[in-house]
Amino acid sequence: EVQLVESGGGLVQPGGSLRLSCAASGLTFRFYWMSWVRQAPGKGLEWVANINQDGSGKYYVDSVKGRFTISRDNAKNSMYLQMNSLRAEDTAVYYCARGGRYCSSTSCAAFDIWGQGTMVTVSS
Amino acid sequence: DIQMTQSPSSLSASGGDRVTITCRASQNISSYLNWYQQKPGKAPKLLIYAASSLQSGVPSRFSGSGSGTDFTLTISSLQPEDFAIYYCQQSYSTPWTFGQGTKVEIK
Numbered sequence: 585e586v587q588l589v590e591s592g593g594g595l596v597q598p599g600g601s602l603r604l605s606c607a608a609s610g611l612t613f614r615f616y617w618m619s620w621v622r623q624a625p626g627k628g629l630e631w632v633a634n635i636n637q638d639g640s641g642k643y644y645v646d647s648v649k650g651r652f653t654i655s656r657d658n659a660k661n662s663m664y665l666q667m668n669s670l671r672a673e674d675t676a677v678y679y680c681a682r683g684g685r686y687c688s689s690t691s692c693a694a695f696d697i698w699g700q701g702t703m704v705t706v707s708s
Numbered sequence: 709d710i711q712m713t714q715s716p717s718s719l720s721a722s723g724g725d726r727v728t729i730t731c732r733a734s735q736n737i738s739s740y741l742n743w744y745q746q747k748p749g750k751a752p753k754l755l756i757y758a759a760s761s762l763q764s765g766v767p768s769r770f771s772g773s774g775s776g777t778d779f780t781l782t783i784s785s786l787q788p789e790d791f792a793i794y795y796c797q798q799s800y801s802t803p804w805t806f807g808q809g810t811k812v813e814i815k
Contacts (some may be wrong), residue, residue: 619804623754629744629752629795631804645803683799690801694742694757701751703782 586610586697593702596670598702604665605681608698614638614658617683617692620665621648622676623699623701630676633665634683634692641689670706677701710798714807720815724803727783729810731796736776740800743772743781746809755812756781762805796804 592604607616619679633644633654642654653666663680679701684693711734721727729739739759744752747780754763756772759779783790791814796807 625782629797629804629806631797631802632771634802634804642800657772691740692799694754694797694799695744695752695765696754696757696763698751698753 588682588697588699590680590699590702591677593678593704595705597708598671598706600670601624601666602670602704604667604678604680604702604704606663606665608661608663608682611682611697612672613661617685617687618656618663619681619683619695620654620663620703621679621681621695622674623679623696624673624676627676630649635663636687637685643689645663667704670704672706675704675706677703710737710801710805712796712805712807714797716794716810717808718811718813720793720813721754721786723786723788725786726797727786727790727812729781729812731774731779731781731807733777733798733800737800739775740798741772741774741779742797742799743770744797745747745790745792746750746795752795756779764795770807773812783812785793 587609589607620632635654651669656663680699681695682697713732741759743756746752793809797799
């Protein structure tokens, strides 16, 4: 069964850090671009970051640049999101999602596989 | 950034109705337009990719059309399991952006 499973969410104080993980199974992880997408409570979807197959290309939404770092370990079929200097507005469910195989730095295929999400709450 | 605007924001419909949701991009995105369905407490599910291609396993009552800046998602005969929120998303230019969502409710 093709599956993405996120972990690492939780409650953190403003200014704190958290590392999210996404474990892939049932798919050839190393062939695909991967992304993080978040959804604040009661709000819509926001793409956060993506990474190419070998990890050499990483792209971020402006609101997290300099604070968040996306990475991957193909040997472990896993992707990560290191989140530093967290703010209240980062509170959301964070989903990992599979993109395409043949993407450019700006355009890509749809997100065809999603994890179940992990909740991050930034509050004092 | 490319802005994606969906209309309507919500609609009420009955089982068997034909439902149309539109999505407009603030600039030309060719056919890099995708549609997702999200039910409460669940992850989004891909329905349509590249504007008009039906994702594997998605019922044929769902269809997509359009190119450039104007796109449409159509549900030909609404089923009970279709009541959900629908999002369009452009994957033409980062940051990839989503529409605000259209909530399809039971009349």
